Amino acid sequence: MPGTRCPRCDAPYVEIIVTLNGVEATMQSCSTCDSRVWTRGGEPVDLEGVLADLHVERRT
Template identity: 45%
Template sequence: MPSTRVASVPRQRTRRPAPAVPLGSLTQVAPSEVAGCPSCEAPRVTRLAMTLTDGTPAVFTSCSRCDHRGWEAEGSLLSIDDVLARTRRPV
């Protein structure tokens, strides 16, 4: 009887998907671990995580209830002047 030989197939590694990051939305209530509006505490806000030009990680929050617009970095609020200074490119 002829021998049956099975060709070995290399195993492919499967990557685990990265955990989903909760996104802000005006139509969804913020998850309990994500703060709402720092001004009126409304749960429906838009939050955008970004890195400013100087490398500072920041979060922009916009509230449609009270019209609050602001940036936070390292646990404190940033003024518009501070945000603009951190986003200027060196000349």
């Protein structure tokens, strides 16, 4: 998403959107300050929850 900035250091960051169990999850990654944030529906989620959903998705 062009123009998206890291809230931590104000550098440009990358957004990757994936669908997990029918719900979109977004990973925001900043290579300047090494920040990684996962969100669902605009709310932060733990990486462990995202990984668990990926594991379930692969098994079905």
